[in-house]
Amino acid sequence: xxxxxxxxxxxxxxxxxxxxxxxxxxxxxxxxxxxxxxxxxxxxxxxxxxxxxxxxxxxxxxxxxxxxxxxxxxxxxxxxxxxxxxxxxxxxxxxxxxxxxxxxxxxxxxxxxxxxxxxxxxxxxxxxxxxxxxxxxxxxxxxxxxxxxxxxxxxxxxxxxxxxxxxxxxxxxxxxxxxxxxxxxxxxxxxxxxxxxxxxxxxxxxxxxxxxxxxxxxxxxxxxxxxxxxxxxxxxxxxxxxxxxxxxxxxxxxxxxxxxxxxxxx
Amino acid sequence: xxxxxxxxxxxxxxxxxxxxxxxxxxxxxxxxxxxxxxxxxxxxxxxxxxxxxxxxxxxxxxxxxxxxxxxxxxxxxxxxxxxxxxxxxxxxxxxxxxxxxxxxxxxxxxxxxxxxxxxxxxxxxxxxxxxxxxxxxxxxxxxxxxxxxxxxxxxxxxxxxxxxxxxxxxxxxxxxxxxxxxxxxxxxxxxxxxxxxxxxxxxxxxxxxxxxxxxxxxxxxxxxxxxxxxxxxxxxxxxxxxxxxxxxxxxxxxxxxxxxxxxxxxxxxxxxxxxxxxxxxxxxxxxxxxxxxxxxxxxxxxxxxxxxxxxxxxxxxxxxxxxxxxxxxxxxxxxxxxxxxxxxxxxxxxxxxxxxxxxxxxxxxxxxxxxxxxxxxxxxxxxxxxxxxxxxxxxxxxxxxxxxxxxxxxxxxxxxxxxxxxxxxxxxxxxxxxxxxxxxxxxxxxxxxxxxxxxxxxxxxxxxxxxxxxxxxxxxxxxxxxxxxxxxxxxxxxxxxxxxxxxxxxxxxxxxxxxxxxxxxxxxxxxxxxxxxxxxxxxxxxxxxxxxxxxxxxxxxxxxxxxxxxxxxxxxxxxxxxxxxxxxxxxxxxxxxxxxxxxxxxxxxxxxxxxxxxxxxxxxxxxxxxxxxxxxxxxxxxxxxxxxxxxxxxxxxxxxxxxxx
Numbered sequence: 001x002x003x004x005x006x007x008x009x010x011x012x013x014x015x016x017x018x019x020x021x022x023x024x025x026x027x028x029x030x031x032x033x034x035x036x037x038x039x040x041x042x043x044x045x046x047x048x049x050x051x052x053x054x055x056x057x058x059x060x061x062x063x064x065x066x067x068x069x070x071x072x073x074x075x076x077x078x079x080x081x082x083x084x085x086x087x088x089x090x091x092x093x094x095x096x097x098x099x100x101x102x103x104x105x106x107x108x109x110x111x112x113x114x115x116x117x118x119x120x121x122x123x124x125x126x127x128x129x130x131x132x133x134x135x136x137x138x139x140x141x142x143x144x145x146x147x148x149x150x151x152x153x154x155x156x157x158x159x160x161x162x163x164x165x166x167x168x169x170x171x172x173x174x175x176x177x178x179x180x181x182x183x184x185x186x187x188x189x190x191x192x193x194x195x196x197x198x199x200x201x202x203x204x205x206x207x208x209x210x211x212x213x214x215x216x217x218x219x220x221x222x223x224x225x226x227x228x229x230x231x232x233x234x235x236x237x238x239x240x241x242x243x244x245x246x247x248x249x250x251x252x253x254x255x256x257x258x259x260x261x262x263x264x265x266x
Numbered sequence: 267x268x269x270x271x272x273x274x275x276x277x278x279x280x281x282x283x284x285x286x287x288x289x290x291x292x293x294x295x296x297x298x299x300x301x302x303x304x305x306x307x308x309x310x311x312x313x314x315x316x317x318x319x320x321x322x323x324x325x326x327x328x329x330x331x332x333x334x335x336x337x338x339x340x341x342x343x344x345x346x347x348x349x350x351x352x353x354x355x356x357x358x359x360x361x362x363x364x365x366x367x368x369x370x371x372x373x374x375x376x377x378x379x380x381x382x383x384x385x386x387x388x389x390x391x392x393x394x395x396x397x398x399x400x401x402x403x404x405x406x407x408x409x410x411x412x413x414x415x416x417x418x419x420x421x422x423x424x425x426x427x428x429x430x431x432x433x434x435x436x437x438x439x440x441x442x443x444x445x446x447x448x449x450x451x452x453x454x455x456x457x458x459x460x461x462x463x464x465x466x467x468x469x470x471x472x473x474x475x476x477x478x479x480x481x482x483x484x485x486x487x488x489x490x491x492x493x494x495x496x497x498x499x500x501x502x503x504x505x506x507x508x509x510x511x512x513x514x515x516x517x518x519x520x521x522x523x524x525x526x527x528x529x530x531x532x533x534x535x536x537x538x539x540x541x542x543x544x545x546x547x548x549x550x551x552x553x554x555x556x557x558x559x560x561x562x563x564x565x566x567x568x569x570x571x572x573x574x575x576x577x578x579x580x581x582x583x584x585x586x587x588x589x590x591x592x593x594x595x596x597x598x599x600x601x602x603x604x605x606x607x608x609x610x611x612x613x614x615x616x617x618x619x620x621x622x623x624x625x626x627x628x629x630x631x632x633x634x635x636x637x638x639x640x641x642x643x644x645x646x647x648x649x650x651x652x653x654x655x656x657x658x659x660x661x662x663x664x665x666x667x668x669x670x671x672x673x674x675x676x677x678x679x680x681x682x683x684x685x686x687x688x689x690x691x692x693x694x695x696x697x698x699x700x701x702x703x704x705x706x707x708x709x710x711x712x713x714x715x716x717x718x719x720x721x722x723x724x725x726x727x728x729x730x731x732x733x734x735x736x737x738x739x740x741x742x743x744x745x746x747x748x749x750x751x752x753x754x755x756x757x758x759x760x761x762x763x764x765x766x767x768x769x770x771x772x773x774x775x776x777x778x779x780x781x782x783x784x785x786x787x788x789x790x791x792x793x794x795x796x797x798x799x800x801x802x803x804x805x806x807x808x809x810x811x812x813x814x815x816x817x818x819x820x821x822x823x824x825x826x827x828x829x830x831x832x833x834x835x836x837x838x839x840x841x842x843x844x845x846x847x848x849x850x851x852x853x854x855x856x857x858x859x860x861x862x863x864x865x866x867x868x869x870x871x872x873x874x875x876x877x878x879x880x881x882x883x884x885x886x887x888x889x890x891x892x893x894x895x896x897x898x899x900x901x902x903x904x905x906x907x908x909x910x911x912x913x914x915x916x917x918x919x920x921x922x923x924x925x926x927x
Contacts, residue, residue, distance in 0.1 A: 031754050036621070042748055043622030043677055057754065066752035073745055094755075100746035107745060114327075114382060117389035145761040149771060156774035160781060192762060266757070 031057060038070060047078035063266075065095035072104060081112045082208035085231040086262040089206060093264055096138050112231040116210070132199075136191045144192045151185035202235035204264040205246060212261070214254025218243035226252040234261060292319040293385050295392040297378070303398045306370050309337065310397065312378070314364040318385050326362060329379040333399075338367035338542060340502040341509075363499065370399040447581070448548050454580035457525065461486040461556055463534075463579035465500070465549065471585050474544045475603030475634060476696040479510070479664055482535040482552055482579055489530050490517065494554045500579065501550025505539035506634055510661045538666045540603075540634040544588035552579040593701045595692045599641060601701070602693045604633015604668075610689055610706035612676075613747070619681045619713045624747055625650075625674040627689050627706060635668035642674075643687045648711075649677040656744055678713030685710055800840050804908060807836030811897075811904055818897060823881060823888045830900045831878035834871055837907040851876055867906045874900055 038053030054071035057064075072087030088105040091098060136144065155178055162174035193199055210230035215222040218240040228234065228248050238245040243255040294317040299310050312331070318324040342363045370376075375398050380391040455464035464483045472478050482500060511533070519530040534552070541547055556575040589601060609628045617623045625643075629635055636657065643650055651674060658669040678684065689706040761767055814829035838846050838854075842861055846854055851872050858868035874896065881888045 035752055035754065036618070039622070039748060039750055040620055043675065061756055062754050063757040064752050064755045066749035067754065069746075070749050070752075073748060076745060100749075103744075104746050110384065113384065113389045117382065117391055142761045145767065149761075149767070152771055153774050156778040159778050163782065196760075196762065 031060065031062065034060075035067065035070075038074070042070065042074055042077075045077075047074045050074040051078065063090075063094060065091045065098060065101070068094065069098070069101050069104065072101070072108070076104065076108055076111070080208075081108050081115065082206060082210070082230040083262065084108045085112070086206040086208060086264065089204075089264045092137070096140055109231060112210075112229070116229060132194045136195050139191070139195075141192070141195045144188055144195055148185060148188040148192055151181050151188055155181035155185055200235060202237040202247065205234045205236045205244075205261045206264060207232045207234055207246075207248065207256070207260060208262050209260045212256050214246070214248070214252055214256055215243070216254065218245070218255045220257075222255065225254045226250075228252075228256065228260075236261065236263060293317070293324060293383055293388075293390045295381055295383050295390050297381050297392040297395050299395060299397060302396065303400070304370065305400050306373055309367055309369045310334075312364075312366040312368055312395075314362075314366075314381050314392075316362045316381070316383055318360050318383070323360065324362070324383045324385040326364075327382040327384070328364060329381060331366065331368060331378060333372070333374065333376040334368035334370055334397075336366050337369050338365070338503050340365045340505055341507050342499040342502065361496075365503065367503065370397075373399045373401050375399075448583040449580050450583045450585070452582075454582050455485075456580055458577070459487070459527065461575050461577055463552060463554070463577050465552075465579045465582050467549065467582050467584070469584075470582070471587060472541060473587050473603060473694070473696045473699075474541050474589055475601075475637075475694070476541070477604075477633065477666055478505075478539045478541070478584065480535070480537055480539055480549050480582070481533060484532040484534050484554070484556075484577075485522070485524065485529040486532070486556065487527065487529060488558065489519065490532065490556065492557055493517070494534075494556045497553040497555060497576070498551070498578075500535065500552040501548065501581075502537075502539055503550075504542055504547040505549075506542055506636060508538045508540075508634075508659060508661060508666050510536040510538055510664050510666075536664065538661065538664070540666075541584070541586040542637075544586045547584050547586050549582045549584070551581045553577070589694050590699060595701060595703065597692055599692065600637050600639070602629070602631075602633060602635060602638045602691055603696060604631055604635075604693065605695055605697075606631030606633065606635070606691065606693050606704060608689055608691055608704050608706040610709060612686075612709055612711060614750070615710065616712045616714065617678060619678050621750070622675050622677050622748070623711060625676050625686065625709070627672045627674075628669060629671075629691065630667070630669045631693075632665055632667050634666060635670040638670060638691065640672055640689055640691065643689070645684060645687060647678060647680050647682060648684055648686075649679055651675040651677075654744070676711065678711065681713045683710060683712050803836055803840040807833045807840070807904065810836065811901060814897060814900070818890065818893050821890060823886070823893060826893050826897075827878040827881040827888075830896065831875055831882075833904060834875060834900060834907070837904055838871065841907055841910055863910060864906070867903060867910070870899065870903050871907070874903060 034053050034056050038050045038057075041047070041049035041053060051071065051074045054067055054074060057067050058071070068087045068091035072084045072091060075081070075084035075087060085105060085108045088101050088108060091101040092105065095101070158174045158178040158181060162171050162178065165171045165174060197204060207228040207230060212228040212230075213224045214226045214228055216225055226248075228246075229250070233249040234246040236244050236246055237253070239258075240255070242258050244258055244261050245253065245255050246261055247253045294315070296315040297312070298315075299312045301308075301310055304310050314326075314328065316324060316326050342361075342365075375396060378395040378397065380394045383390045450470055452468065452470050453464070453466050455462055462485050464485060466481045466483070468479045469476075480500075484494065517532050519532050522529050522531045534554075539549065554577060556577065558573055558575065589603070595601070606629055609630070611626055613624045613626070627640060629638065629640075639655075640653075642653070653672040653674045656671045656673075658671075660667050660669075676686075686709040688708055691704050693702050693704055694700070695702060810829045810833035814826050814833065817823075817826035817829055835846060838858075841863075842857065846857070849857060854875070855868055855872050858871065859865075863871075877896065
């Protein structure tokens with residue numbers, strides 16, 4: 001009887017282990033399936049279907065540059081340039097050096113300009129970010145943080161070695177190296193702050209709807225202060241009852257309905 | 267003086283206006299047609315004129331000409347000059363003119379969309395144009411006589427050509443207002459003593475589609491002080507034109523002697539012209555005005571001679587030969603003229619059934635590929651969508667090389683192994699006057715797995731745009747390809763946001779600070795700690811003296827003497843650094859002397875301590891006055907002990923101070 005119980009217990013344990021091992025794979029297969037379904041929908045010009053599939057992945061917590069790129073392409077093909085620009089920006093935030101995403105973002109912004117010019121006769125197109133952001137844009141935040149850490153450690157190792165060095169030439173060498181590393185550390189610290197948006201107020205966002213109303217207060221009855229252009233950059237300053245307070249790249253500050261703005265970073 | 271001020275004001279205003287122009291691009295976009303109502307038997311000439319002023323090059327988007335067949339197309343991009351005063355970004359004026367000769371494909375009203383020009387960060391557009399096409403007898407207007415470029419109706423040929431075919435033209439003075447007659451020569455010019463234009467083409471009997479390189483030079487006796495004003499561009503009707511000079515350049519002249527006179531020679535135009543049809547075609551006359559005024563004229567206002575010179579170039583007539591019939595492939599597809607090769611590839615050789623794969627074919631070579639189109643491949647079992655076509659044209663060494671890329675999206679509808687059809691293109695090489703058929707590599711696509719339900723039922727439809735506002739051009743932009751693989755990463759906490767990052771960043775400076783200043787700080791703390799102990803002990807001793815004072819007030823002689831003895835003993839122990847409770851009076855006196863305590867102090871201390879010992883056991887014999895005196899003496903002794911520093915301790919303290927320094 002004891003032997004039987006032990007055998008049953010062993011089987012139960014094996015089954016549990018197998019089940020636990022299979023669970024992540026099953027989930028992974030499911031996510032892969034969703035991704036492929038999105039790609040197939042895209043290939044057959046079912047762009048809304050593709051958007052639905054890619055959005056399912058995003059809703060499931062996937063933050064992958066390829067998914068965001070495909071999502072942006074599907075939005076762009078569907079004519080939704082604001083969400084497309086948002087997706088390309090999200091892709092570039094995860095993988096800053098992605099040439100395809102950069103190219104797609106440029107095309108999308110140009111298309112927004114054309115569309116705006118068609119409607120209003122003239123359009124102002126954002127072609128490049130501010131200088132500080134443009135300088136750090138090609139680098140990943142983690143890479144900058146790691147570089148800062150390495151510079152920091154190397155700087156103080158140099159200072160320590162200089163303290164114990166006897167020869168003047170060696171001491172001078174360590175001093176020069178320490179000075180250079182100090183500069184690099186300061187630069188990378190500044191870059192990290194720019195990358196994390198520490199020097200700017202609010203979180204980066206994109207206006208999703210052309211002509212989105214910037215209101216005086218978070219109320220649909222509040223007077224309209226200005227209109228935001230689709231795909232333009234903005235900073236989210238505050239949130240209140242279905243509205244977000246944004247500062248657009250053109251300058252005006254106002255309250256915009258929540259669905260009209262998408263955050264680049266969660 | 268007044269005139270000089272006037273000139274200075276002009277220069278300042280010019281500088282201001284140029285600075286303003288740098289910041290605000292000025293673009294003029296016009297689209298016009300020589301007629302807006304025509305019959306199906308007529309043709310219409312459509313002109314698009316774009317003039318942009320500012321730094322950079324405008325991006326011109328020519329509209330789709332739906333309902334019309336383009337029989338002739340020419341592009342003229344005149345030179346762009348910069349005459350600045352050391353500005354970092356020169357002010358550039360560029361002018362581009364497209365000329366299309368259109369034949370309507372049927373009656374109706376056709377709206378030609380506006381021309382869009384992207385310049386700087388702005389987009390400009392012209393007004394749309396509406397053309398009404400009626401039936402064969404619906405319009406009284408006749409068709410314009412083709413083939414007379416560079417010669418306006420009513421104009422009379424002015425004179426005969428001078429010295430055709432010579433490198434250094436000589437002859438008559440040119441007429442300023444009328445165009446000379448066309449010459450069938452590779453080098454056409456009419457010599458003039460002051461200035462003249464010279465047109466050079468590398469061949470006058472090219473094949474249809476073969477590149478002809480044309481160059482227009484300006485010869486002037488005096489160096490140009492400002493850009494010449496172009497009144498009319500050289501007509502290139504019947505040619506496909508590609509500029510060979512940089513869009514932004516400076517006019518750098520060379521020196522040449524013609525008929526014994528020295529001339530400055532400016533290269534105004536150099537372009538590759540590809541004849542679109544056989545027969546007689548003309549590179550028309552270019553007219554320009556040269557200003558002879560300079561800023562130095564203010565010193566010589568009465569200088570003789572005309573202020574402006576007007577000159578026209580001699581048109582060049584070419585006999586374009588049709589492609590030879592011998593060996594000509596029997597195909598209706600256009601034949602590419604030039605030397606080309608074809609490359610073909612698939613982004614994946616194996617694919618899941620129903621999944622899309624991109625098939626890319628690239629035509630590259632010397633010549634014009636704009637009119638070349640590969641036939642759409644078809645294969646049973648494969649759904650091959652309409653291709654995306656991209657063109658790239660370059661002109662190294664004045665030879666136009668073209669690259670045309672076709673990208674088909676291929677979706678296998680059933681599993682299997684597919685041999686893709688080999689892509690072929692018939693070409694004609696003018697250098698050898700021979701035809702050649704070029705072929706791409708043979709490609710195989712393997713589809714595996716079962717097809718997804720409904721995968722093949724949906725075809726992309728250009729007419730089903732979800733957003734009507736987005737036009738066809740936007741949807742057909744060169745979007746990057748779809749990613750077919752993904753790691754499906756989940757978000758990770760950034761390195762800088764992790765809890766260990768800030769401590770890890772701070773540990774190094776803290777460690778260095780500890781290493782650099784730690785020993786000194788520890789020494790200081792030690793010294794400060796020692797001093798603190800002594801001070802505490804002295805304060806305690808002082809407090810005992812205050813207790814003694816209170817005992818005196820309470821007439822408690824026993825406690826008074828105990829407190830006084832304790833205060834002095836404490837002060838002595840602090841100063842000597844040892845316990846003195848076991849010492850006899852003589853031993854204490856000797857120890858105090860050894861430590862360098864002054865004789866009066868040591869003796870006084872010993873006496874007071876002895877008196878305290880005595881009085882503690884016979885307190886009744888001590889009066890308050892005695893205690894008062896004894897307290898005053900004790901306080902004086904205590905002060906002397908507090909101020910006293912033993913010799914050894916003083917040396918140690920001095921050493922410690924030096925170390926701190």
